[in-house]
Amino acid sequence: DVKVTQSSRYLVKRTGEKVFLECVQDMDHENMFWYRQDPGLGLRLIYFSYDVKMKEKGDIPEGYSVSREKKERFSLILESASTNQTSMYLCASSSEDRGDVRETQYFGPGTRLLVL
Amino acid sequence: QKEVEQDPGPLSVPEGAIVSLNCTYSNSAFQYFMWYRQYSRKGPELLMYTYSSGNKEDGRFTAQVDKSSKYISLFIRDSQPSDSATYLCAMKANSGYALNFGKGTSLLVTP
Numbered sequence: 279d280v281k282v283t284q285s286s287r288y289l290v291k292r293t294g295e296k297v298f299l300e301c302v303q304d305m306d307h308e309n310m311f312w313y314r315q316d317p318g319l320g321l322r323l324i325y326f327s328y329d330v331k332m333k334e335k336g337d338i339p340e341g342y343s344v345s346r347e348k349k350e351r352f353s354l355i356l357e358s359a360s361t362n363q364t365s366m367y368l369c370a371s372s373s374e375d376r377g378d379v380r381e382t383q384y385f386g387p388g389t390r391l392l393v394l
Numbered sequence: 395q396k397e398v399e400q401d402p403g404p405l406s407v408p409e410g411a412i413v414s415l416n417c418t419y420s421n422s423a424f425q426y427f428m429w430y431r432q433y434s435r436k437g438p439e440l441l442m443y444t445y446s447s448g449n450k451e452d453g454r455f456t457a458q459v460d461k462s463s464k465y466i467s468l469f470i471r472d473s474q475p476s477d478s479a480t481y482l483c484a485m486k487a488n489s490g491y492a493l494n495f496g497k498g499t500s501l502l503v504t505p
Binding site: 326 | 428435439440482
């Protein structure tokens with residue numbers, strides 16, 4: 279059973295704080311993703327990583343950075359949190375095997391971040 | 395035009411009804427089609443996965459893909475109150491890493 283865990287379920291931070299969100303997967307997946315989900319906007323891809331130390335920008339990378347030092351761990355960093363970054367943050371992972379169900383993305387439980 | 399369109403609902407049905415959820419898409423390169431279920435304040439969980447065209451059945455759930463019409467469907471038979479959730483369609487081409495998601499349809503099954 280694929281398991282994706284996220285470090286926090288709920289976080290409250292102040293404007294200007296540096297925020298770290300961590301994601302760990304236990305299925306040896308090559309790919310990992312960070313999304314944010316907002317009402318009426320759906321899921322939007324922030325960054326993804328297809329290998330250790332590799333990263334690619336998604337649709338909305340501004341104000342965010344990521345780090346992948348180990349295969350199982352992918353961190354999302356808000357360098358200076360702002361109120362418009364209040365959102366639900368979802369991490370996902372997937373395998374490289376083409377045409378296989380493992381290529382689909384498996385999601386963590388999400389982190390609800392409130393920036394005051 | 396967004397690549398994946400999905401009616402947000404909400405859709406409200408009585409328990410036992412057959413539910414039909416749909417998405418349309420514009421990119422003919424999409425080959426992988428998925429349905430995710432998301433309960434309130436939880437992460438999406440994979441419900442159905444289909445590669446290319448055709449139907450797939452799993453218990454009360456049936457996923458259909460019509461590539462000629464660029465249209466995918468999820469049918470839920472004998473719907474239960476526990477099926478109340480948001481259903482997200484997602485799809486992907488052979489190349490690339492990212493999934494293209496619909497915005498989700500909110501379903502409420504009333505006892």
